[in-house]
Amino acid sequence: MVRINNLAMAMALAMALAMAMALAMALYSNYESFIINKKKTIHINIIKTAKTPKQHARGLMYVKEKLPVNSGMLFIYSRKTNSSFWMKNTYIDLDIVFMDENKKVVGSIENMKAHDLTSRSINKPYNYAIEMNAGSIKNLNIKVNDIVKRQIVKRIKRL
Secondary structure (H helix, E strand, O other), rough: OOHHHHHHHHHHHHHHHHHHHHHHHHHHHHHEEEEEEOOOOEEEEEEEEEHHHHHHHHOEEEEEEOOOEEEEEEEEEEEOOOOOOOOOOOOOOOOEEOOOOEEEEEEEEEEEEOOOOEEOOOOOOOOEEEEEEHHHHHHHHHOOOOEEEEEEEOOOOOO
């Protein structure tokens, strides 16, 4: 009887895990991939996009788990800005890459600490920003003047 209960428990856990993975795949089924051109090509999967002032202000607030590796949130501004970022209500440490209208990296901020209310900026105008897990800029070797290209990647939703 104990074996049957353990087997049933294992099967239930496997089903729950499969359902959670299917939900994650549905959430991240279509995304834009940014490719940073240099000797080594780097793919950054955009899992969330902020286009409006309200979306810009919220950013990754209230997200409590790290983003998937090499993933980030893209901020798109309709015109150049030099807005600053802070970490109010942000539970994960972040790096931010800033790009101009030609998608050239013009600056970055590394290791912004969760809940830090200090406003930080690169003090240069930019049109795009990507928030990623802290350490991503160093791990991916992203540098000023790297060129970024957008590529739409479509995945088939799995049932």
